[in-house]
Amino acid sequence: xxxxxxxxxxxDGRTAGEVHDEEVAADQRLEWGLLVKEIISICIVVAxxxxxxxWFV
Amino acid sequence: xxxKLTREITPGSVGECCLIPTPPNWMKRFVGYEYITxxxxxxxxxxxxxxMACLAGxxxxxxxxxxxxxxxxxxxxxxxxxxxxxxxxxxxxNRVVFDGNATxxxxxxxxxxxxxxxxxxxxxxxxxxxxxxxxxxxxxSPDHGLGSYSSxxxxxxxxxxxIFKIVASASLVALFFIDFPLSWAAFKMLWIxxxxxxxxxxxxxxxxxxxxxxxxxxxxxxxxxxxxxxIIHYTLFPRFFKWALLEVLELVHIPASGPVLRSIILFIYxxxxxxxxxxxxxxxxxxxxxLRWLSPPLVYISGYGPLLCAIMFTSYIKExxxxxxxxxxxxxxxxxxMP
Numbered sequence: 001x002x003x004x005x006x007x008x009x010x011x012d013g014r015t016a017g018e019v020h021d022e023e024v025a026a027d028q029r030l031e032w033g034l035l036v037k038e039i040i041s042i043c044i045v046v047a048x049x050x051x052x053x054x055w056f057v
Numbered sequence: 058x059x060x061k062l063t064r065e066i067t068p069g070s071v072g073e074c075c076l077i078p079t080p081p082n083w084m085k086r087f088v089g090y091e092y093i094t095x096x097x098x099x100x101x102x103x104x105x106x107x108x109m110a111c112l113a114g115x116x117x118x119x120x121x122x123x124x125x126x127x128x129x130x131x132x133x134x135x136x137x138x139x140x141x142x143x144x145x146x147x148x149x150x151n152r153v154v155f156d157g158n159a160t161x162x163x164x165x166x167x168x169x170x171x172x173x174x175x176x177x178x179x180x181x182x183x184x185x186x187x188x189x190x191x192x193x194x195x196x197x198s199p200d201h202g203l204g205s206y207s208s209x210x211x212x213x214x215x216x217x218x219x220i221f222k223i224v225a226s227a228s229l230v231a232l233f234f235i236d237f238p239l240s241w242a243a244f245k246m247l248w249i250x251x252x253x254x255x256x257x258x259x260x261x262x263x264x265x266x267x268x269x270x271x272x273x274x275x276x277x278x279x280x281x282x283x284x285x286x287x288i289i290h291y292t293l294f295p296r297f298f299k300w301a302l303l304e305v306l307e308l309v310h311i312p313a314s315g316p317v318l319r320s321i322i323l324f325i326y327x328x329x330x331x332x333x334x335x336x337x338x339x340x341x342x343x344x345x346x347x348l349r350w351l352s353p354p355l356v357y358i359s360g361y362g363p364l365l366c367a368i369m370f371t372s373y374i375k376e377x378x379x380x381x382x383x384x385x386x387x388x389x390x391x392x393x394x395m396p
Contacts, residue, residue: 023158027158030158034265038261040260040264041257041261048293049253052294056294056296057295
């Protein structure tokens with residue numbers, strides 16, 4: 001994407017460059033969120049195994 | 058495509074978009090859930106590994122330079138043109154990137170027959186890819202990641218899943234007659250691994266895309282099928298399950314004797330492979346007008362995963378027989394509406 005393209009003004013008044021930066025920042029937040037969710041899933045697995053070992057075997 | 062694709066696609070790369078269908082019926086809900094695992098989760102991990110197995114053909118973006126590098130045209134000599142394009146791009150030394158935050162709308166099959174045609178085409182395409190690139194697998198190269206061990210494991214663990222299921226079942230059944238205690242230990246190890254994988258994948262997948270998860274959580278839970286789900290529950294909570302089983306047997310006046318329990322165990326050993334047969338039966342009854350209503354319950358009981366394995370197994374047979382390559386295109390009904 002050239003510098004000229006980034007200066008194109010969209011209907012909501014923002015430039016294409018601003019929209020691009022906002023979207024990239026939002027995507028990066030989402031990717032970090034996925035790491036947290038992955039850790040939560042591992043915790044759920046460990047919790048189930050602990051519960052199994054303590055009360056259900 | 059939504060405006061999110063205003064982002065830059067780096068030279069030599071292929072951008073891809075996750076497709077999440079509106080889930081109006083039970084089949085589309087299964088497909089919706091499957092796509093979170095197969096696209097949003099698996100493709101992201103392949104981004105990290107640096108080797109992409111396939112980007113959906115309906116959502117690939119290529120640079121002109123890349124199209125020229127892979128021969129100036131899409132290879133249509135197989136039934137998996139998008140996988141070939143993805144492979145050729147990487148073999149040409151270009152990057153393939155999955156963009157999990159872009160959205161493409163697509164219509165998916167809403168019955169077993171439609172799914173069977175679509176996935177049989179994909180499955181046969183995967184057989185063709187596996188053989189066409191037979192000299193590439195498990196041979197690491199500095200130019201691309203497809204030859205890495207992780208990439209090969211990723212590919213063949215999915216590609217050979219029906220074989221693994223059949224071999225696992227056959228081994229357990231053989232051990233049942235040869236050395237029962239060993240078979241029981243092997244069964245527990247196998248299913249506790251399955252249970253851990255099931256809990257992790259289901260919980261993580263549902264959290265990746267909460268919006269789709271709200272519509273598809275029932276299909277997420279029943280993805281392996283109700284019988285496999287019961288086996289997973291037994292593996293995780295054996296004491297509780299034994300108590301429940303004995304209560305049920307007593308309720309239906311079946312004595313919990315040795316032969317009955319051994320029959321149940323043998324059935325469980327068979328089930329890994331038999332679930333594919335049961336899923337295939339769901340396809341057969343769907344084509345019978347009077348029995349069609351049985352088809353969805355059969356899929357929920359036998360599992361959507363085993364249904365996909367049954368289709369994959371059929372694709373081996375079709376390719377081995379050299380069946381004609383017909384492009385059974387997914388039927389589009391135009392029912393999907395943008396929100």
